[in-house]
Amino acid sequence: MKESDSTILPATLADIRDEDLLAELKEYEGRSVYAIMLKELGRRQAKRDREARAKEATDAAVAQLTPIQRRRAKTRVEVDSDRTSSDYLRFLPTPLAICSLPYRALPEDVTRYERRQGRMTLVVNSGELLAPNGEWTPQPVPWGPKARLIMTHLSTEALRNKSPLVETTGSLSEFMREIGFEPTGGRYGNLGLFKEQLRALAACSMTFGAWDGQRSAVMKMKPLEKVELWYEGHPDQRSLSPNTIKFSETFYNQLKKHALPIDVRALKAFSNSARKLDLLFWITYRATRLDEPLILDWKPLKEQFGEGIARDRKFKEQITEDLAAIKEVFPKLKIELTSQGMEMKPVDPSILALPKKR
Known part of the structure; x- marks a missing residue:
C-alpha cells in the first residue's frame, strides 16, 4: 500500500x-x-x-555514487530549488564556446594549437613572460579545465567591474572555492596549477578565422595585453604569480557585446573535465539560439570534441557519457544522440538555469 x-x-x-x-x-x-x-x-x-x-x-x-556523481546530483537539486539568479551568472568569451582550447598539455616543443568547428577555426600560440629578474620564461599553450575556468573567471570580473583591468590576487582563490576547489599552496598545491594556466593565458595569442567558400576573415589578438608578475615562495622554489591582468581593447569590447552566460553551479559540476565543460558551453550557445531542430553529423562532432580519441566507436561512447552527465544536471535539455549524430531542439535558456529570453 x-x-x-x-x-x-x-x-x-x-x-x-x-x-x-x-x-x-x-x-x-x-x-x-x-x-x-x-x-x-x-x-x-x-x-x-x-x-x-x-x-x-x-x-x-x-x-x-562517486564524488563527481554526488557533485552533479547536488547541483541538480540546487538548480531545481533556485533555478535562475544573477548571483550565479558567470561569463565566457563566445568564440571559446565554439572553438576551444586543448584538453591536455601539449608536448613541450609544440607551441601552436588549432581547433576547427564547421567553418570556423581557432589557432592558439604559446608565448613568454618576463620574470622579475629580467629573464624571459616560456609558457605552454593553455589547456585543460582550469584554463577554461580561469578565462570564465577573468571575463566575469571584467564585466562586473566594467573594466578590462582585473586584480587576480584574492579573486582567484575566491573563485576556486566557488567551483569546489579549496586553494592550497606549496609545490603540490592546486593554487599553483591554476596560476600555471593563468600565466599560459596571459602569454598566449589567438587567431580566430571564418570562411564561407567565397571569402574568409581573420582576427588576430592577444586576449591579455598586460600582466604584472611577482615572485612568490621560497627562493629555491620561486614561481611567477600574476597580480594584475588587463584584457586587450579588442577582446574586451567583444566580450561586452557577445559574452556567453553560464551558471556557476554548472561550472562546479563539471570542473574536472575540459570535454564536458566544452560540451556544456557549446550546447548553451547552440541550443538557446536555435529556431528549429538541428542535426549535427558525427564527423563535425568528432572534429570538435574528439581530441585524443582515434576510433569512432570510442568517441561515440565518450560523447554519450558526457551528454548523459550534462543531462543529469539539466534533464529538460532536448538533445539526443542517434545513428545520424546529435539531434538538438530549441530550448529556453531557463532550462540551463539562465535568464529567460526576452
Whole structure:
C-alpha cells in the first residue's frame, strides 16, 4: 500500500515520539479535544517518519555514487530549488564556446594549437613572460579545465567591474572555492596549477578565422595585453604569480557585446573535465539560439570534441557519457544522440538555469 496522508493514523500515545509533539499533546491532557489532537499529532509524526525514511533512502543512494556523481546530483537539486539568479551568472568569451582550447598539455616543443568547428577555426600560440629578474620564461599553450575556468573567471570580473583591468590576487582563490576547489599552496598545491594556466593565458595569442567558400576573415589578438608578475615562495622554489591582468581593447569590447552566460553551479559540476565543460558551453550557445531542430553529423562532432580519441566507436561512447552527465544536471535539455549524430531542439535558456529570453 502506498504511504500517504490518508494512511490509517496512529491513535495511541506510544505512536508519538518526537519531544516537541509530546509537549504539544501534554497541553491538551484532560480536555475534550485530547483525542482529536492525539490523532492530529499522530498524523504529523507519521508524516515525519515517512520523510525520514525517504531521506535515509536518498542518502543511501547518494552514498553509492562517486564524488563527481554526488557533485552533479547536488547541483541538480540546487538548480531545481533556485533555478535562475544573477548571483550565479558567470561569463565566457563566445568564440571559446565554439572553438576551444586543448584538453591536455601539449608536448613541450609544440607551441601552436588549432581547433576547427564547421567553418570556423581557432589557432592558439604559446608565448613568454618576463620574470622579475629580467629573464624571459616560456609558457605552454593553455589547456585543460582550469584554463577554461580561469578565462570564465577573468571575463566575469571584467564585466562586473566594467573594466578590462582585473586584480587576480584574492579573486582567484575566491573563485576556486566557488567551483569546489579549496586553494592550497606549496609545490603540490592546486593554487599553483591554476596560476600555471593563468600565466599560459596571459602569454598566449589567438587567431580566430571564418570562411564561407567565397571569402574568409581573420582576427588576430592577444586576449591579455598586460600582466604584472611577482615572485612568490621560497627562493629555491620561486614561481611567477600574476597580480594584475588587463584584457586587450579588442577582446574586451567583444566580450561586452557577445559574452556567453553560464551558471556557476554548472561550472562546479563539471570542473574536472575540459570535454564536458566544452560540451556544456557549446550546447548553451547552440541550443538557446536555435529556431528549429538541428542535426549535427558525427564527423563535425568528432572534429570538435574528439581530441585524443582515434576510433569512432570510442568517441561515440565518450560523447554519450558526457551528454548523459550534462543531462543529469539539466534533464529538460532536448538533445539526443542517434545513428545520424546529435539531434538538438530549441530550448529556453531557463532550462540551463539562465535568464529567460526576452
